[in-house]
Amino acid sequence: MTKAYSEDFRKCVVEHYNNGATRKEVLSIFKIGANTLTRWIREYRETKSYSVKKREHYKERKIDDDKLLAYIKEKPSALLREIAKDYSVTPQAVSYRFKVLGISRKKKHFYIKNAMKKKEKTL
Numbered sequence: 001m002t003k004a005y006s007e008d009f010r011k012c013v014v015e016h017y018n019n020g021a022t023r024k025e026v027l028s029i030f031k032i033g034a035n036t037l038t039r040w041i042r043e044y045r046e047t048k049s050y051s052v053k054k055r056e057h058y059k060e061r062k063i064d065d066d067k068l069l070a071y072i073k074e075k076p077s078a079l080l081r082e083i084a085k086d087y088s089v090t091p092q093a094v095s096y097r098f099k100v101l102g103i104s105r106k107k108k109h110f111y112i113k114n115a116m117k118k119k120e121k122t123l
Contacts, residue, residue: 010050
């Protein structure tokens with residue numbers, strides 16, 4: 001995650017622009033994006049402040065990781081669609097949480113069957 005630019009840096013950029021430098025000059029000197037400069041100028045004109053806005057809290061997850069792990073321990077053979085139905089989310093959301101938690105949903109028998117087929121072909 002990127003960090004916010006400091007107030008000093010913002011002040012320097014906006015003042016440089018307000019002192020007559022063109023947008024192109026400011027962007028090339030300070031190596032910032034055009035949208036960033038536009039936003040900083042607009043915010044300064046509206047609030048007369050260079051302060052950094054506080055980030056809003058992220059949306060709460062629909063699937064609690066601890067509850068999901070407990071569910072998997074209780075029902076290890078549950079399918080993604082069954083888990084998704086119990087949590088009122090899509091199977092893709094469950095799959096994503098598994099990926100984040102490092103859980104693999106692949107079954108062993110799938111690998112055993114493939115290995116058996118390969119052995120039969122070589123014999």
